[in-house]
Amino acid sequence: MNKPKVVILGAGYGGLTTTVKLQKKLGVNDAHITLVNKHDYHYESTWLHETAAGTLHHDRGRYAIKDVINSGKVDFVQDTVTAIKPDENKVILENGELDYDYLVVALGFEAATFGIPGLIENAFTIGSVNQSRLIRQHIEYNFAKYNNESEKNESRLNIVVGGGGFTGIEFLGELADRVPQLCKEYDIDRNLVRIINVEAMPSILPGFDPQLVEYAMNSLESRGVEFKLGAMLKECKPDGIVIEKDGEQEEIATNTTVWAAGVRANHLVEESSLEHNRGKVEVKPDLRAPSHENVFVVGDCALIWNKETDRPYPPTAQIAMQEADVCAHNLATLVKGGGDLESFEFNNQGTVASLGHGDAIGVIFGNKKLFGWSASVMKKVIDNRALLKVGGIGLVLKKGKFNIF
């Protein structure tokens, strides 16, 4: 009756998918599985930019963990991990500790602020339900204040998004849709509001096809988004930012800076004794940590090299869920006493970036470019696929996106 103990840290895309796959592969007597997560719900972190803009309610993008796990096979512990001790086969929680035979580290990302002064204190990041609905309320609060002040304060209306990558662009698309609604709500002239993107690179959406990038910029600019490309964020203050472009500094008044220009792995990985490469574990093909063979790492904490591009795969939900498949298979194999472990191979199912309601750009089937309405529909298909994979058709019907017109 000495069942192996499997502990899974994090119920994001990687951890929760691993859990639901594993519970299907193992019988109740095969292992003692424990899932640890800070909240009692899972959220679709790729939908959070919509919550932050106020275009999708956060309850549409989250569901109770107990609704998708089999409580006969998995214990759920709602707690916050404070340390990973792989040399002791132990995990420290805020309210206790757990020991394990096998560990899955799926603790996701946090914002990387690159030491820019004031960013941690004054900028928002789109990293959780709590943070996203705070951004939504922060923007709305500033709009509500505007007409209550006799001296008009433009920093209440200007919104700065740092970073023209995937999240930044998707957030800009939602903001461009949302701002006219906010203007109507608070009797504010739309022309007084600036939505500004600051990106250090000369172009947005690195790695995307130039034709699609141009489409995205046109779509956003036509709805009032301003781009400051090749511009470095030098400082973030409570009521403004300083940027530098072509050697010249410019100050932009804003109470709302949303930083979407970089993520890193959860800091607990770096603080542990796991061997890591700039905070991420460069996992073996079977997704185990090279330094600790009973520890699997999936999702944004794992580093896997893409040999085609000679760069690491970016941290995406798609990869995290594919890794979870392999992780669950390999864990089940080990728990049951051995056999061949699978190697992870990324199967690119395409990438679509939303630009707001009814508009998007993307690439599917390897090289098929999509934009506009068809890309927008494909985006919703992708969003629904994540629900399907974890919670089946029932969850898709409950939380899925079907507003394709």
Place this chain on the structure above:
Amino acid sequence: MNKPKVVILGAGYGGLTTTVKLQKKLGVNDAHITLVNKHDYHYESTWLHETAAGTLHHDRGRYAIKDVINSGKVDFVQDTVTAIKPDENKVILENGELDYDYLVVALGFEAATFGIPGLIENAFTIGSVNQSRLIRQHIEYNFAKYNNESEKNESRLNIVVGGGGFTGIEFLGELADRVPQLCKEYDIDRNLVRIINVEAMPSILPGFDPQLVEYAMNSLESRGVEFKLGAMLKECKPDGIVIEKDGEQEEIATNTTVWAAGVRANHLVEESSLEHNRGKVEVKPDLRAPSHENVFVVGDCALIWNKETDRPYPPTAQIAMQEADVCAHNLATLVKGGGDLESFEFNNQGTVASLGHGDAIGVIFGNKKLFGWSASVMKKVIDNRALLKVGGIGLVLKKGKFNIF
């Protein structure tokens, strides 16, 4: 063609009702009527506590002034009055000035803060659409912040209402309904939230029947409202208040203090050369200012003595609209060259105070007490009557309250 110039200041209950009554009584050649108002809309100021609590959208309680005035007979000027010069028959606006033969001062109320330290800087008042939707957003913003802070800050969740009079109690009723919704929205335990009423008198709702007062207190307490009666507000800070009761001081942490404990007339009355009694013009029975017989004063800027109680009538929408009837009649008489002027007589149509959705207390037909659902229905009838009086049945159908279940 030397038409008398009538200028009406303010499009609240008193000013707007005067305007629509007057335009019916006068032909296009009888007078040149100008209505001045800060906004291009009228709002139901007796509904603002609902907007402030977040239980009724502000657009439900406001409508465009142009929709109820006859533009062939009335010029509308959207501007802010900065001074009344009755000795020069002139009114100064932010962007111009107007001279008149007859003036109607209907500039409404503003908060009276009795010199309490910090109140002007740190408390909110329910005085306009702008202020009310800011209160709504301020409360929600603080709830949104709560779970984003590792050190839990009770001042974000505590809400203090200063004053247990009509507006204070009606606002508490809406808050009691709203707070559970906010708790659900932001994953906050309802038991962590305090809704506190601070009232200097030993009882709430002065002048109301004691049985109804008890009903109101029970209704609100059962939904979690705390009463601090006989307690003086000594100071209002950004993150808390100090009260004194029975000689003992108590500090309550709160970022949200809403001051509903007193109103005064618009300060422009006191600053003008109109003869006044603590900021209000004690009008003659025909509603003219004793010092200037071509100036009418209606609504919260007018003082009329109630001989029965030997106290002034309180500033209510009901009185303002009844005054407007008399004012319009007398103005029309004067403009047309003279005749007998009517004297104002208050016709008490009853008073109902809402306690939230589906609950209320009130007195109608002189002495008939109402509470619970029937009082709540009567409250909506009263609210709809105000719409009917200004905009007719069309406005009632568009903006009226029919959610009686």
